[in-house]
Amino acid sequence: MQHDIFIGQVQARARLDSRGSAETATRASLETLAERIPASVSENVAAQLPHEIGEHLKRVASALDQPETGIRLSRQEFFDRVARRASADLPKAVHEARCVVEVADEATNGLLATKIRPLLDDELAEVLFAGSTGSA
Template identity: 55%
Template structure:
């Protein structure tokens, strides 16, 4: 999937009013995922994404210990802070990003989910139509 298609899908699924907002939520979600998964898995994920989007993952794994332990609440809080949004909007948009990640990658998202705690794993599978 190309960059423009990825961002367009996030914008549509998250019902965002601009591509800029879709970019911000994509970046925020991927940076937060990268903090939570191991570096090798983060590299695998980044390699399957358009370069501009994959850089959001690589940038974090190059700077931080990507094996922090946190669940769904902290995940949503971090996305909200990074995207300058409220928790409800961050939750909805992050789920949309996960939906697009499922469509844009091959065989890596089950591995990503496998490294997450149960509450966060369920969150990533809920789809953007789920609640917060």
């Protein structure tokens, strides 16, 4: 999937008013996800995404330098971070993050659900992957 198609899908699914808003939602969601998972997984998944999109996962993973584990975040903490990064209220941040994860999962042929969902707390995984097409 190409960058423009990815962002267009996020914009349409999240019902955002601009491509810039879709870019912001994508960056906020993937950077927060990268904090939560091991850097090796972030880099593996990033390699399957359009370069510009994957960089959101790789940049944070590299900065944290946590190759084995990510930062433990509750569902609330995770979505609070997404909301701060996206300058959005909490319900909007949850909706946008779910849309980003759904598009990213499709773009990686289910790799997100296969590799990342098992690394998350059940409560967070259920919310993020509610509409995913991957096998989990």
